Amino acid sequence: MREPLRVLIADDELLARKRLSRLLAALPDVSVCGEAVDGDSVLAAVRAGGVDVVLLDIHMPGLSGLDAMALLPLGGPHVIFCTAHAEHAVNAFEHGAVDYVLKPVEAARLQKALERARARLPASPPTSAPTSAPAARAKNVTAPPQASGGSGPAFARLPIPTRQGLVLVSPDAISHASLEDELVTVFTTQGDFLTDFTLNELADKLPAEHFHRVHRRALLNLSHVTRLEPLETGGYLARTARGHSVEVSRQSARELRRMLGLRKGAEDEG
Template sequence: MTALRVLVADDEKLARARLFRLLGAIEGVVVAGECDRGDAVRKAVQQGGIDVLLLDIEMPGLTGIEALRLLPEPRPYVIFCTAHAEYAVSAFEVGAVDYLLKPVEAGRLQIAIERARRIVHAAKTDAPRPAARRLAIETREGVLLLDPAEIAFAELDGALVTIAAGGRRVLTVLSLAALEERLPADTFVRVHRRALLNLEHVSLLEPTPSGGYLARMKDGQAVEVSRQAARELRRALGITRGTGSDED
């Protein structure tokens, strides 16, 4: 088993010590470093060799969410460890793998670490995305195997991602960012911070007053396309003027 290298970022020394102790009890995990400020996280990650980041939210310098937004791709998989439940939605919006409340419990941390381990392993061993045939989607009920071509779209719904595929809607514990990494880049596009869209399922791009679109699926469902994503989509599709919206 290849060791999972974990960086711990928390401004509280006792909190870091607790995480070190809990991580030490999990097989195949190496603590690769620590940070006590949000603005030190990026520098630590840029040094390389970090698979997973355990990240507090309220820290000096930058909050954990601000620090995560500044990390370049590819970035470590992030598990937030915080005393504040109210940031959960924002955390998943920026691509967190999991969200743990302090005091972090050993069993709950191990579940989060093993989830991150599976994602890291899949990212390292998967075949090139266009050649993918079956996609393993982790749900609370088990692992669902889907043909990527079946997926019409995926949306962040509360703290979890909903996948629309084959006429059904499935909740997954995967983040939207992790799901995007596993899907073919030639057909799936990020059309909103909360939505991922399969262009093969779109029948109509309906302009909205905001300058974006409402993407109508072949089955009648609709997905919002943000103003910025609409501009990029028009360029990708060779549309030189925005229909019903401002010109690019």
């Protein structure tokens, strides 16, 4: 028997949450681990742990569903958008959504989306082996332990496919990656490399404790940041040790302040 898929329902409309809860109750191997009514409560629930999949609405008070997804920890739960707004589908998939289900949500369509999410989860450890803390945390990552955040042997060198061949780089040497004109450049202490990896693929392969999606076009290793300069937009301009500048969106800046234990600014209120 498969372990239950732990699903967080995130929608500001009570009737929509009730419908999803009812549909999930009828599906095998699925359990509702909580409900959220806005983006901030989604992030709080995810930080608390125990979430495999988020059923996320697009339009919510405060942070939109897309904003909330951009702030989820790398290697965090998978996202299935459940929304009445079809026009955001392309943007959602570019951000790494597993699926995009239009309201009114039907049982068969929801089950198909959840199976897609389950297929991306790492295999469960054997039942005969004791559950360790790292194994428990692995349930919340998007790739097997050898290919996502951690310090195991697989991360001694990261193969980056480039047009000149594979470049083997230590993740610690990567300061950031950015998307420009549909091409991703990985910036490292060994040089800068154009790669066929997408930002989402890089995010899945790099240690979540250091690498953060700070903008829809940027992935940043906080270990290489020497200064965060405030911008009028409410975001930051992150300066790296090599002198590069990486824009941090307003939403990501809010999350960074929480991570760094900084006092809330005016833009964080409300």
